[in-house]
Amino acid sequence: MRLATLIGREMGERPVPMVTCLLAIVLGVTALVAIRTVTYFSEMAVAREMDSLGANVLILPKGVGVQDYYAADMHGETLPEEYVQRITLSKLQGVDNLSPKLCVPAKLNGDSVTVTGILPKSEFQAKAAWAGAGIFNHPIGCGAHSGVPDNRPVDPKALARKRVIETLGEREVLVGAEVADRHHLHEGDSIELLGGKFTVLAVLPVTGSVDDGRVFAHLHTVQELAGKGEVVNVIEVVGCCKQIAAGLVDGLNKLLPEARVVTIKQVVQTQQNVNQLMERLSLLFLAVLLAVGGAAMASALYANVSERRKEIGTLMALGATPAFILRLIVGKAVVLGVVGGIGGFLVGSVAALWLGPQLANVTVRPLPSLAALALGIAVAVTLLASLLPAWRAARLDPCICFKEV
Amino acid sequence: MLRLEAVSKTFQRRGCPVVALQPTSLEVNAGEYVAVVGPSGSGKTTLLSILGGMLAPSSGKVYLDGQSLYDLSVTRRTQMRGSRIGFVFQTFNLVPYLTALQNVQIPLYLSGKSPREQRRLAQAVLERLGLGDRMQHKPGELSVGQQQRVALARTLANDPALILADEPTGNLDPETREQVLQLFDQFHAEGRTLMMVTHDPAAAARAPRTLRLVGGGVTELSTVGRVQVA
Numbered sequence: 213m214r215l216a217t218l219i220g221r222e223m224g225e226r227p228v229p230m231v232t233c234l235l236a237i238v239l240g241v242t243a244l245v246a247i248r249t250v251t252y253f254s255e256m257a258v259a260r261e262m263d264s265l266g267a268n269v270l271i272l273p274k275g276v277g278v279q280d281y282y283a284a285d286m287h288g289e290t291l292p293e294e295y296v297q298r299i300t301l302s303k304l305q306g307v308d309n310l311s312p313k314l315c316v317p318a319k320l321n322g323d324s325v326t327v328t329g330i331l332p333k334s335e336f337q338a339k340a341a342w343a344g345a346g347i348f349n350h351p352i353g354c355g356a357h358s359g360v361p362d363n364r365p366v367d368p369k370a371l372a373r374k375r376v377i378e379t380l381g382e383r384e385v386l387v388g389a390e391v392a393d394r395h396h397l398h399e400g401d402s403i404e405l406l407g408g409k410f411t412v413l414a415v416l417p418v419t420g421s422v423d424d425g426r427v428f429a430h431l432h433t434v435q436e437l438a439g440k441g442e443v444v445n446v447i448e449v450v451g452c453c454k455q456i457a458a459g460l461v462d463g464l465n466k467l468l469p470e471a472r473v474v475t476i477k478q479v480v481q482t483q484q485n486v487n488q489l490m491e492r493l494s495l496l497f498l499a500v501l502l503a504v505g506g507a508a509m510a511s512a513l514y515a516n517v518s519e520r521r522k523e524i525g526t527l528m529a530l531g532a533t534p535a536f537i538l539r540l541i542v543g544k545a546v547v548l549g550v551v552g553g554i555g556g557f558l559v560g561s562v563a564a565l566w567l568g569p570q571l572a573n574v575t576v577r578p579l580p581s582l583a584a585l586a587l588g589i590a591v592a593v594t595l596l597a598s599l600l601p602a603w604r605a606a607r608l609d610p611c612i613c614f615k616e617v
Numbered sequence: 618m619l620r621l622e623a624v625s626k627t628f629q630r631r632g633c634p635v636v637a638l639q640p641t642s643l644e645v646n647a648g649e650y651v652a653v654v655g656p657s658g659s660g661k662t663t664l665l666s667i668l669g670g671m672l673a674p675s676s677g678k679v680y681l682d683g684q685s686l687y688d689l690s691v692t693r694r695t696q697m698r699g700s701r702i703g704f705v706f707q708t709f710n711l712v713p714y715l716t717a718l719q720n721v722q723i724p725l726y727l728s729g730k731s732p733r734e735q736r737r738l739a740q741a742v743l744e745r746l747g748l749g750d751r752m753q754h755k756p757g758e759l760s761v762g763q764q765q766r767v768a769l770a771r772t773l774a775n776d777p778a779l780i781l782a783d784e785p786t787g788n789l790d791p792e793t794r795e796q797v798l799q800l801f802d803q804f805h806a807e808g809r810t811l812m813m814v815t816h817d818p819a820a821a822a823r824a825p826r827t828l829r830l831v832g833g834g835v836t837e838l839s840t841v842g843r844v845q846v847a
Contacts, residue, residue, distance in 0.1 A: 213719055213722035213725070213735055214726070217719070221715055526706070529671060529698070530699060530724045530727055531700070535692070611662070613706060614662045614706065614707075
């Protein structure tokens, strides 16, 4: 005979109230795990989506407005290129990528085109490393990436989507789809722009924006050929949404008081709203778990103690101390909490696998880290719910063993 | 063995005091077999509860082997009850979801014995009471007489010096009642002290000493009385 034997046999003797209790706990934990899992993968998916949208913060010269996000650099005003280094060397959290740009008009085979100078990421990374600061003070990708190093070769066409390019030679260009179509340009072709010769590194896919009519070249080459000096028209920043809300824009404003910082507020806000809604839903279900599961457990244990008054009185007559009776009731609650927590995690994970594609259009997989949370919460709730019934049981008058109950 | 000094018990019912046991001084020597008789509501169960260390008296002292029971902490008193006192109940009070063997193991477990020792002692006492082939049966699978014998085995498990029985034959047919009373005679012969509350005159007649309780007052009916109602 052990305490576990007594608890186990008693639970087997009265399975119906036990299953009812368990159901409340399992349902609560299921809801919690399912929504947390879907939320997690939904946030990841939205973060990836945001990443693919490109820059969500623009740094512009003072007094320049934004009428068209994709044409924000077509204003003729300039900023010092040194701002890029200032950002990379700063302690600002949430800067995921930077793309400084300078636009100049040019002729291509007698046709007017816009040449946009862009600085490949590898160059300002190298500058920052040389300055001893390392690149950015936070993990790249705002947590949207898996953390596994991506060794795939970089596709220059990704510029159309990501608005940042990893490497670009000083005499290489990327050609917008419309320009390439008009001038029958293909990868590897040679062209003359601003009095210099360039090789077409890639033809960008159609974006539907003004970028289709542009030619992208190395920023420093454009500055040199256009005689503009070390200036840019805009610095596009890919910022992490959470850090944007937490003060990245303020930080940039303080860092660059002579510039104007603009966020793509609507995009960021939508993401923030979705995340907040999911988090609130998750908390709501947690509250439901605490309220319904705890109340059901407390009620069932209270009834259980009432039903077992004579048995408890007899155990006391046979030598059970109040502390033992307390352990007997609390032990039962802990067993129910553990079973409910594990069961809820399993059912919740399976539910999330099904609900993910249905509700958030994302593929999800079980999150093992939620098992500990589910178990902890379920045990805490059952433990709390058992305290009053256990205290009542421990204070039962043992003389009840002599009475007919 | 047992000594009561001016022990009384008064309950409050709807604000009114109800005397369950008038001030009583009583001595029961080791090895005595005492029957307590009296009508319903006369205070028999109250007396048994006080003697068993389960109900603190309103006044007076209760001594078990010279130790004042109610001067002990609840835990210590519970431990003393588990090791020195055995209870027999009218409705047996077996735990329905445990087997006969497990029911007998309960007091052994509560007194801190190892599972192996519990099993060995429980098997021995069940075999002694003729239940060797019923150890794995639950109470619901046993006859009424067998259930009472399992309850008696549980009482004996910790080898108590004092046995307090509350109407032990009240629910039994005549044949089983006789078996139980014979077992009580055996326990007495082994030198244990027995106090048996009963309505059954024939059962009371088996005890060498009888106390009568009426309206919370104790009077000696037979043999060597040491009763005085203060």
